[in-house]
Amino acid sequence: MKQQSGPRVILHVDMNSFYASVEMAFEPELRGKPLAIAGNVEERKGIVVTCSYEARARGVKTTMPLWQAKRHCPELIVRKPNFDRYRKASRAMFDLLREFTDLVEPVSIDEGYMDLTEYLKEGNPLQVAKTIQQRLLEELLLPSSIGIAPNKFLAKMASNMKKPLGITVLRKRELHETLWPLPASEMHGVGEKTAEKLLTIGVKTIKDLAEADPISLKQLLGINGERLKKRANGIDSREVNPDSINDFKSIGNSTTLSKDSSDVRVLYDTLNRLSQSVSMRMKRKEVLGTKIFITIRYSDRSTFTRSRTVNNPLGEKEELYTHAKEIFDRHWTGEPVRLLGVTCQDLVPKGDAYKQLDLFSFQEDAKKEPLFKTIEDIQKKFGESVIKRGMKAVRLEDDKTSGTSFNKDFLRE
Structure with a gap:
């Protein structure tokens, strides 16, 4: 479907702690409690895939070894992943979004973009976002955060600004106040290694990236440097493509x-x-x-x-x-x-x-448990920055x- 050129209204819908939220929807007694989804529960091995905000408040983090999570939060409730359940919840979530527009682009099991430009010819984007968020919560018992912006990049950044159950509007004219002061490492599309490279040319914040010399960026990052500079300036012409899933x-x-x-x-x-x-x-x-x-x-x-x-x-x-x-x-x-x-x-x-942490990679990650313990001991003695851990399991x-x-x-x- 051809989308109109000119000003657009793009939403990025991001479900909050999706796996944990789905479990709470099926087991209401889990609500308000520290909950983690992980594998090899009986042996206390494996990695935390996701956790509730109550668990996060006690120091539990995604990809943390389960034994370490239990140390931070002894009362942590752990559930094995139920992938069939998560798939069903995901389909229900996207079905609900498609009631508002057929321009819905899933990008993972728990997030997607919506183009409401045509739908909102006479409507209020903020009110529609509130309706979507409320229906997801009431009908599916699933909390979400929603970003509203004129393009996909800004909508994605906006949805990350208020969690859980946040709705954020991000306009281009507000970039210098809301986006530019943030560290470049917090920008969508800038990973840890890219952020380290950017530091070598003095780029610390998103504002620095927006104003960086394009030649230097291209020499450092290739074509991705030009793309990131445009994004930092709020420029993103990508369409919401429902067919990208195929x-x-x-x-x-x-x-x-x-x-x-x-x-x-x-x-x-x-x-x-x-x-x-x-x-x-x-x-x-x-x-x-x-x-x-x-x-x-x-x-x-x-x-x-x-x-x-x-x-x-x-x-x-x-x-x-x-x-x-x-x-x-x-x-x-x-x-x-x-x-x-x-x-x-x-x-x-x-x-x-x-x-993609799943039932299979839990076992592989668990094999690294002695390494995690060694790293933790070294960090306690010499400081957290002495070792940067990079996990890669396939x-x-x-x-x-x-x-x-x-x-x-x-x-x-």
């Missing part, structure tokens, strides 16, 4: 071997080089992938494609190669190979990608198994 973009590369080969060293080396090529292209486009394919063509020209979905978006060469190699090892017949290919699909913008499942990724697949049924 986008199947991909980046891949293939090569025909100089001669048919069954030498595993040659084949692994080829997969490694292809993974490097794909990774470089993904980095240039600032995207990560959630599905990886390999293509095998044998000497008789028969061609097979096999894939695997990952719950945590990836893009590094080492990650791609590891996954490609495992798929190859599982499906290669041992016959001479003529062509190999590596492709990443279901791409997501790097700034929007986040770790769980693979072949396509024949059901996955639990909620990036954009939760409505594809």
Whole structure:
């Protein structure tokens, strides 16, 4: 559907502590209590996926090891994830939003954009947002925060300003008061590493980014530097696209071997080089992938494609190669190979990608528990800044198994 040019009214609806809120909706006795959703509850292992605001007030945080969360909040109530329940709640939430406009773009299981420009020709955006928030709370028992702005970026920033149950209007003329004083690291699309890079050219706040030299930004961050400068100035022309949930973009590369080969060293080396090529292209486009394919063509020209979905978006060469190699090892017949290919699909913008904690990755994260304890002891002795922890865990499942990724697949049924 074609959206009008000119001033727009965009809402970003962000559900508050979604998993925990859904559990409270099904078990009202949990309301007002410190609640965490985590895995391996019986063994006190695993990672906190999300927690109620009552738990946050006691020091519990998302991605915190469960044993540490219990230390902060001994009375913490822990529930295992119920993904079927969360999917149903998500569908109900988006169905409600579509009652107001068909221009609804889901971006994850618990957040999405709405374009109310046409709907509100004579209406009041703030009143409509209050109605949406009230209906979500009364009909689904789910709290939300809503940002109202003339574009998607500002709406996203606005929804983060008041939680829980906040409604924030962010206008371009108010940027110098509300947005620019914030640290650049708090800007949507600026991750920790990007914020560190920006510091090297003196960019500390969003105002600094808005006024930064475009040449310096491009040298530092490539095309993403120009994009971030525009966003910091409140410029974002992206449309609300209901069909983006069905986008199947991909980046891949293939090569025909100089001669048919069954030498595993040659084949692994080829997969490694292809993974490097794909990774470089993904980095240039600032995207990560959630599905990886390999293509095998044998000497008789028969061609097979096999894939695997990952719950945590990836893009590094080492990650791609590891996954490609495992798929190859599982499906290669041992016959001479003529062509190999590596492709990443279901791409997501790097700034929007986040770790998808699920039933599977809990076990992998739990293995790091001794490391977390060591880090905590060191930080207590020398200060929190002495070690910066960066977690990266990926769980693979072949396509024949059901996955639990909620990036954009939760409505594809």
